[in-house]
Amino acid sequence: MIHKVQGAVVLSKDAPVTLQTVLVPDPGPGEALVDILTSGVCHTDLHYKQGGISDDFPFLLGHEATGVVSAVGPGVTNVIPGDRVILNWRAVCGTCRACAKGQPQYCFNTANATQKMTLEDGTVLSPALGIGAFIEKTLVAAGQCTKVDDDVDPAAAGLLGCGVMAGLGAAINTGGVKRGDSVAVIGCGGVGSAAIAGAALAGATTVIAVDRDPRKLTKAMTLGATDTVNATDEDAVAAIRALTGGFGADVVIDAVGRPETYKQAFYARDLAGTVVLVGVPTPEMVLELPLLDVFGRGGSLKSSWYGDCLPSRDFPALIDLYKQGRLDLDAFVTERITINDIEAAFTKMGDGSVLRSVVVL
Template structure:
């Protein structure tokens, strides 16, 4: 059986999105059909629209989603019909060298649904991050579904599917923030603010938010920052050092993805401190650092891909922290919109006036 549903598609680089009829097949072996409940409007979707990911147009956008499993294919044991789930783009294979080493969060062979969703004329769609969730129903690999309970706000917890998990995981998983440590976060968009919330959850006592936008700095304080630095008005490296006894932060998280801000992060950390890159650079960017400084400062330089998360481990734990009032996921939901409002949501995102717009179906 083929399901005819409405979904948001972009047909070419920087073209406006359109609401199209999409044909979604029943799930095959290892696949799950999911009725979408909510989907956050993530910067990655905008990157797809602008041609920053690949040229495999047309794209079915959306990936930061919650849904309910409506059908499963042969051999599926991870989820069952009726399960409420968060979708993820790390369906671990269980067989690659990372999985065999007991590190499935670094799985090198994550997978998606085998069958393709298409337009009515048969044109195959490329689903964003292998999900494609700005749609009434989507087809994914069953391993892309993580079961959660029925009690939490779907719009809030669904944000764990991508950007918010990336930020929280950069602090907790990659940066391994410990109780009593100092943390600086450079760049206070959605991912940076999530890193601040993650640092607070981990028990950091000094959390420094760095940005050039006063509105973003104010939001960062609401989410756990103890200090703010306007880097358009002062040197952020010196400011971070002043706020940490002259030493620098134990962990500095760079959530912008630019060489300039990465250098700031590198020099704003304490000796033997950790730098975490979670901001996504563009392909042409390069970084130059004195090798003696890399050697002499010790510590570690890490990149964080999807917050080094394991969805089956991290999503339920973070939903529990949300329900206990320790993780303010509701604060990331700036507005709730419909499928017809996504183009406007991209404009608000580009202007920096929202943390997340969330589509409710």
């Protein structure tokens, strides 16, 4: 059976998002059909729209989603129809060299649905991050579904599907923040704000938020920041050092992903400290650092993919913390919008007025 549903599609580079009729097949082996409840508007969706990820247009946007499984294909055992799930883009294979080493959070062969969703004329769609969630129903690999309790707000829970998980994981999983650490986060958008929350959750005693937007710095204080630095008014590196006894932070997280901010992170960390890059750079960006400084300062320089998360492990644990009142996922939901408002949400993202706009289907 083919399902005809409405989805938000970008047909070509920088074209406006338009609602199109999308043909979604019933699930085949290893696949699941999911009725979407909510999907956050993530900066990655904007990258797709701008052609910054690939040129495989047209794209079916959306990936940061919660839904309900409506059907599963042969061989699927991890979910059944009626399950509430958060969708993820790390459906681990279990057999690649990372999985074989016991590090499935780095799986190099993650799965997507085999069948394709298309426009009515047969044009094959490229779903964002193998999900495509700005749509009434989407088809994914069953491993992209992580079952969670159905008594939580889907708009908040779904943000673990990308941005919030990326930030939390950058602090907890990649950065290894522990009790008593000092942490600085450069860039306090959705991902950076989640990194601040993650650092506080892990027990960091000094959590420094760095941004140019006073609104974001104010919000960061509500999410666990102990100090703020407005990078428009003062030198971020000097300010972070001043707030950490002159030494620099144990962990510095670059949630912007530019050479300038990475250098700030590099020089704002303590000797033998850790730098975590979670902001996504663009292909033309080049970083130059004196090799002697890289050697002499020691420590670790890490990149964080998806917060180095394992969805089957991390999503349920974080939902439990949310239900206990220890992780305020609601704070990341700035507004709830319809599928017709995605273009406006991209504009708000650019002017810094939202952490997350969430499409409610």
